[in-house]
Amino acid sequence: MKDNLIPPATWEFDKAVTDRFDDMLRRSIPQYEVMRKAVFDMASPYVKPRTRIVDLGCSRGEALAPFVAHFGTANDYIGIDISKPMLEAAQDRFEKSQEAGSVEIIDYDLRNPYTITNASLTLSVLTLQFIPVEYRAPLVKSIYANTVAGGAFILVEKLVAAAPGIAGQMIDNYHAMKRENGYSAEQIEKKRLALEGVLVPLTAKDNEALLVNAGFAEVECFWRWMNFAGWIALKK
Numbered sequence: 005m006k007d008n009l010i011p012p013a014t015w016e017f018d019k020a021v022t023d024r025f026d027d028m029l030r031r032s033i034p035q036y037e038v039m040r041k042a043v044f045d046m047a048s049p050y051v052k053p054r055t056r057i058v059d060l061g062c063s064r065g066e067a068l069a070p071f072v073a074h075f076g077t078a079n080d081y082i083g084i085d086i087s088k089p090m091l092e093a094a095q096d097r098f099e100k101s102q103e104a105g106s107v108e109i110i111d112y113d114l115r116n117p118y119t120i121t122n123a124s125l126t127l128s129v130l131t132l133q134f135i136p137v138e139y140r141a142p143l144v145k146s147i148y149a150n151t152v153a154g155g156a157f158i159l160v161e162k163l164v165a166a167a168p169g170i171a172g173q174m175i176d177n178y179h180a181m182k183r184e185n186g187y188s189a190e191q192i193e194k195k196r197l198a199l200e201g202v203l204v205p206l207t208a209k210d211n212e213a214l215l216v217n218a219g220f221a222e223v224e225c226f227w228r229w230m231n232f233a234g235w236i237a238l239k240k
Contacts, residue, residue, distance in 0.1 A: 007031060010191060015198040017063070017087035025064055025090075031185035033130070034178070034229040042227045043158055044070045046236050047125050050156035051075055055124035058082045060114060061131025065094040068127070072101055081107045082120060115139045118146035124155040129234075132211075133161050133203050141214055148218040151239045157220065160227075160234040164205045174230040208233055 007024040021028070030036050051057060051071070059068040062083030072081055081101070085091050094109045101107035114135055126147050132140055147157055165171035182192050206214075208225070212235065215223045220237035227234040 008191075011195050011198040013198060015195070015202045017090055019089040022064065022087065022089035022093055025093075026066065029066070031187065032182060034181055034232055035227075039160065039227055039232075039234060040066070040070075042234060043067065043127065043129060043160065044074075046226050046234075047071075047127070047156055047158050048074065050125055050154065050238070051079060052124040052152060052154065053078045055122050055152055055155070056080045056082055056120065058084070058120055058123045058126045060084050060126065060128045061134065062094050062109065063087070063090045065097045065109075067129045068094075068107075069097070071125070072098065072107060077104070077106050079106070079124075083107070083109045084112045084114065084120075085109075086111060086113050114143055118143055118150070121150045122152060123147075123150055124152050126151065126155075126157045128158065129160040130162065132159060133205050137204060137206070141217065144214045144218040148220060148239060153239060155239050157215070157237045157239075158234065159211065159215065159237065161211055161232070162203065162205045163208055163211070163231045163233055165231060166207045166209065171231070177230055205231070211235065 005023045005027065007028040009020060009024060033039065057068070057071050057079050059082070062068055062085050065083055068081055068083050083094050085094065091109055091111055095102065098107040098109065102109065135143065151157060165174055179192050183189070212223055215235060215237040221240040222238040223235055225233055225235050
């Protein structure tokens with residue numbers, strides 16, 4: 005369904021957003037298909053048989069789906085979200101895999117203690133930015149603790165530039181991209197206002213510090229466009 009929404013005052017991942025989410029991402033995230041492929045290509049070598057692949061903030065299951073298709077029953081898959089419409093969409097998408105017992109879609113608030121063990125790969129694609137800042141370091145440390153040796157964590161986030169003048173230029177370029185993709189100035193501004201205080205981005209250095217301080221041995225940025233970036237973090 006085409007995203008033609010004028011969002012309410014405060015952003016919610018409700019049914020209206022869920023129904024339009026795929027179109028929304030493709031028109032709102034720069035280099036969307038490039039980013040998705042890069043996530044899969046960078047993460048796949050670290051998937052180990054008989055371990056879990058976990059997607060934090062799985063939404064409709066777009067990030068998890070290529071791993072389910074590629075690795076099949078060699079692994080177990082867990083998708084986590086707190087939006088009921090998103091959970092229902094993911095459950096519908098993976099209905100057969102859930103019946104087979106390989107996929108589990110869980111309603112869980114990531115501000116609570118994180119206890120998913122035996123993961124060789126954890127994905128957080130545009131999710132951490134929606135979690136209050138004070139919960140992020142404990143969550144990333146728990147992800148590290150529950151990752152098997154040789155496993156990986158993929159983090160994709162919207163960023164705020166460290167230099168204020170450059171930050172403004174990046175935002176202007178991002179909004180220009182959204183206009184090129186058919187969003188009106190009103191839609192862009194209303195979404196920006198709705199997301200204030202809901203989506204809280206960090207700088208690239210702050211995100212990298214979260215990963216390093218959690219204990220990940222190697223951290224590398226594998227994709228970036230203006231104020232969006234993706235990292236892979238490895239556990240020895």
